[in-house]
Amino acid sequence: xxxxxxxxxxxxxxxxxxxxxxxxxxxxxxxxxxxxxxTKAKELRPLAEKxxxxxxxDDVAARRRVYRWIPDYLTVKKVFxxxxxxxxxxxxxxxxxxxxxxxxxxxxxxxxxxxxxYKFKAKEKGPRKESLSDRARRMSGGRVETVRKRKAExxxxxxxxxxxxxxxxxxxxxxxxxxxxxxxxxxxxxxRAGPSKRGA
Numbered sequence: 093x094x095x096x097x098x099x100x101x102x103x104x105x106x107x108x109x110x111x112x113x114x115x116x117x118x119x120x121x122x123x124x125x126x127x128x129x130x131t132k133a134k135e136l137r138p139l140a141e142k143x144x145x146x147x148x149x150d151d152v153a154a155r156r157r158v159y160r161w162i163p164d165y166l167t168v169k170k171v172f173x174x175x176x177x178x179x180x181x182x183x184x185x186x187x188x189x190x191x192x193x194x195x196x197x198x199x200x201x202x203x204x205x206x207x208x209x210y211k212f213k214a215k216e217k218g219p220r221k222e223s224l225s226d227r228a229r230r231m232s233g234g235r236v237e238t239v240r241k242r243k244a245e246x247x248x249x250x251x252x253x254x255x256x257x258x259x260x261x262x263x264x265x266x267x268x269x270x271x272x273x274x275x276x277x278x279x280x281x282x283x284r285a286g287p288s289k290r291g292a
Contacts, residue, residue, distance in 0.1 A: 100135050113139060118162045120187075121171050125206035133189050133205040140205070144186045147176035178209060 102109055116136050119126050121143075128136070143161060146154050150172050159168050179186050185208065192202040222230075 100131055102132065102135070114161055114163070117143065118164055118167050120205060121162060121167050121175060124175075124210050125204060127192070127202060127204050129195070130189065130191060130201040130203040133203045136205060137187050137189065141184060141186050143171065144176055144179055145184070147171045148180060150176070175207070178207075 102112075104112065112132075113136060116126060116128065116132070117140060120136070120140055139161065143158050146157050155168060155172065158171055159165075162168055162171070187205055188208050190204040190206070192204060194200070195202040
């Protein structure tokens, strides 16, 4: 029988497990959405909802109880001033778990734990990342030829010149096939065996 054995140990010692939950709660309150495994999300969800319920009553004792789990004054301030007032009329169920399926690498069941009123905002695109060819050109300080530039140059060579004349085509140098070098022929000269005896 399983009596008085509620909760998952998650293969961690008690201090390690509590420290992990403290970090995850701080991340959840800061970003309002975290990605973790489904077992951790199921263990973390009741803790997060108890903190929100505690934060609905803003007094010194409540702030100290929340600070036990989230030892960061700015995050605790956000919980009491921003997150808890959003759920004043809601009697519970402040978070939800979204399943993501098997995680790549260890195939663990991944999930997202987020607040029910969370609105996804797309990130603004930052400056364009420098390509490898641009970086090589900048580092060398000179011209770095690429396949695209060679193709553009070859099209320019086959096109018309500004004077109306066609640009002369450049003759390609003859290429010798690798591995087939000219072999020297047999030496012409007196043989070592001496004159043949057929005529005698």
